[in-house]
Amino acid sequence: MSPPVLTVRETVRVRTCLRVNDTTHELSVDSRLTLLDALRDVLGLPGTKKGCDQGACGACTVIVDGQRVLSCLTLAAACEGQHVVTIEGLAGGEGLHPMQAAFLQCDGFQCGYCTPGQILSAVCAVQEVHAGVPSHVTPDVRQTVNGATTTDEEIRERMSGNLCRCAAYPNIVAAVRQVLSSGDLSTVARSAKVEVLNERLHL
Amino acid sequence: MNAFTFERLSLPTDAARAVGARPEAMFLAGGTTLVDLMKVDVLAPDTVVDVRHLGVSSIDVSDQAISVGAAVTNSQLAWHPVVRDRFPVLSEAILSGATTQIRNMATVAGNLLQRTRCSYFRDVHASCNRRQPGSGCDALDGFNRGHAVLGVSDHCIATHPSDMCVAMAVLDAEVHTVLADGTTRSIPFGEFHKAPGDTPHVEVALAHGELITHVVIPHLAAARRSHYLKVRDRASYEFALASAAVVLDLDGDTIRAARLGLGGIATKPWRAVEAERALTGRKATDDAFRDAAEIALTGAVAREHNHFKIELAKRTIVRAFATARDANP
Numbered sequence: 249m250s251p252p253v254l255t256v257r258e259t260v261r262v263r264t265c266l267r268v269n270d271t272t273h274e275l276s277v278d279s280r281l282t283l284l285d286a287l288r289d290v291l292g293l294p295g296t297k298k299g300c301d302q303g304a305c306g307a308c309t310v311i312v313d314g315q316r317v318l319s320c321l322t323l324a325a326a327c328e329g330q331h332v333v334t335i336e337g338l339a340g341g342e343g344l345h346p347m348q349a350a351f352l353q354c355d356g357f358q359c360g361y362c363t364p365g366q367i368l369s370a371v372c373a374v375q376e377v378h379a380g381v382p383s384h385v386t387p388d389v390r391q392t393v394n395g396a397t398t399t400d401e402e403i404r405e406r407m408s409g410n411l412c413r414c415a416a417y418p419n420i421v422a423a424v425r426q427v428l429s430s431g432d433l434s435t436v437a438r439s440a441k442v443e444v445l446n447e448r449l450h451l
Numbered sequence: 452m453n454a455f456t457f458e459r460l461s462l463p464t465d466a467a468r469a470v471g472a473r474p475e476a477m478f479l480a481g482g483t484t485l486v487d488l489m490k491v492d493v494l495a496p497d498t499v500v501d502v503r504h505l506g507v508s509s510i511d512v513s514d515q516a517i518s519v520g521a522a523v524t525n526s527q528l529a530w531h532p533v534v535r536d537r538f539p540v541l542s543e544a545i546l547s548g549a550t551t552q553i554r555n556m557a558t559v560a561g562n563l564l565q566r567t568r569c570s571y572f573r574d575v576h577a578s579c580n581r582r583q584p585g586s587g588c589d590a591l592d593g594f595n596r597g598h599a600v601l602g603v604s605d606h607c608i609a610t611h612p613s614d615m616c617v618a619m620a621v622l623d624a625e626v627h628t629v630l631a632d633g634t635t636r637s638i639p640f641g642e643f644h645k646a647p648g649d650t651p652h653v654e655v656a657l658a659h660g661e662l663i664t665h666v667v668i669p670h671l672a673a674a675r676r677s678h679y680l681k682v683r684d685r686a687s688y689e690f691a692l693a694s695a696a697v698v699l700d701l702d703g704d705t706i707r708a709a710r711l712g713l714g715g716i717a718t719k720p721w722r723a724v725e726a727e728r729a730l731t732g733r734k735a736t737d738d739a740f741r742d743a744a745e746i747a748l749t750g751a752v753a754r755e756h757n758h759f760k761i762e763l764a765k766r767t768i769v770r771a772f773a774t775a776r777d778a779n780p
Contacts, residue, residue, distance in 0.1 A: 325457045
């Protein structure tokens with residue numbers, strides 16, 4: 249059978265106000281524009297990467313209102329009033345964020361294409377552990393997890409939304425482990441300028 | 452992707468009216484299904500109504516129930532202390548699905564309405580009665596390893612992909628909605644999803660424009676002894692080949708009551724009521740669980756590549772019940 253005939257009508261433009269890395273942008277965009285394409289093609293922030301563009305690989309991970317999400321499945325128009333943090337805004341200055349430093353020290357990448365998404369995802373994974381919330385591999389969901397008891401299995405599960413074609417996984421786990429073990433986990437969130445997860449979750 | 456008008460509204464009734472007024476309009480919440488399927492032209496709404504700002508984003512706990520707002524994210528629900536404490540099966544089911552990024556986006560109502568992952572449904576060049584009524588079903592004699600063995604028909608064997616819904620089914624959740632005319636109603640979970648039958652394109656018991664506002668989960672003391680077991684091809688980030696949601700109410704080693712939901716093997720979130728009844732009054736042994744599993748899979752219909760799911764589901768049921776039995780709630 250033949251595929252359905254699709255009508256493509258004229259472009260519909262939507263006004264939206266995006267706050268990205270502490271800068272506010274008033275935009276008029278095609279309603280179909282994803283947050284990923286808005287960041288890369290409209291705002292000139294190519295640090296966020298397009299891998300699969302269908303929500304499978306995690307390369308496009310950004311932090312929206314303190315939570316890691318996939319920018320390829322997010323419509324730019326739906327982000328009105330929300331605060332987006334990309335890899336360009338993570339450190340908040342010239343220095344490196346502790347997670348960026350850990351990826352360098354642990355050699356947590358090879359080609360580097362998935363790395364921005366890995367790092368933003370890892371920052372949030374550390375915050376989530378800090379907030380005490382369980383993952384699929386937590387033996388009892390009633391348990392409150394913490395950095396000291398977090399196993400490599402926990403790190404792998406919490407990072408399973410970020411694929412690495414070069415398979416740098418052991419070193420990525422080592423980088424996340426290094427930041428988790430550094431003690432003062434709250435500096436991770438503060439230096440990322442993202443909301444503390446606990447507030448968002450009302451824990 | 453087709454062009455569409457984008458609207459953000461702030462009242463549930465306005466959103467229901469906006470979608471109800473246009474046959475090709477759709478609600479947008481987390482976007483993990485809708486945006487994905489718009490990109491591959493499986494869905495082509497002319498109007499998209501953003502429903503994440505309707506004031507239905509909280510989890511309210513009372514003595515009788517918890518009420519979960521439609522726009523609560525999967526993460527919020529899975530991580531909520533009361534859910535983890537009283538309904539571990541629900542937290543476990545949600546945490547076994549997708550990834551943290553997707554659970555942070557996906558909403559409770561969106562999870563109820565998520566579409567099948569059948570590859571023929573997602574491919575506009577394939578025949579699919581669910582996507583295009585009357586066009587046929589390429590899965591029947593195609594690559595159907597991931598497809599359903601329960602609730603199937605000659606028109607569709609697509610699996611319902613949700614983990615969360617399997618837990619909701621055993622917890623007897625109620626789905627609350629508002630219609631375009633402002634009236635409200637509640638739908639028992641077991642009546643919400645439809646098996647394909649002759650009309651696979653009719654997936655849920657909602658009218659066009661009817662908006663889910665919240666889901667109510669009644670308290671169930673026995674649910675503290677509950678468990679979700681998911682079996683899949685990868686350890687993480689994969690849909691279920693078979694899954695079981697179980698609740699065990701024990702009096703010593705005797706079963707007062709049991710509940711059993713099945714995922715990954717059925718066309719809708721599946722509740723195995725006959726199997727539950729068969730467990731009442733029996734000792735909580737692996738043999739009893741195996742007997743219940745045989746009953747649960749009675750009537751299963753396999754195709755060329757998914758025979759293995761029948762035995763896999765039975766073993767999944769036994770292990771899920773045994774794990775719940777041996778836990779210390």
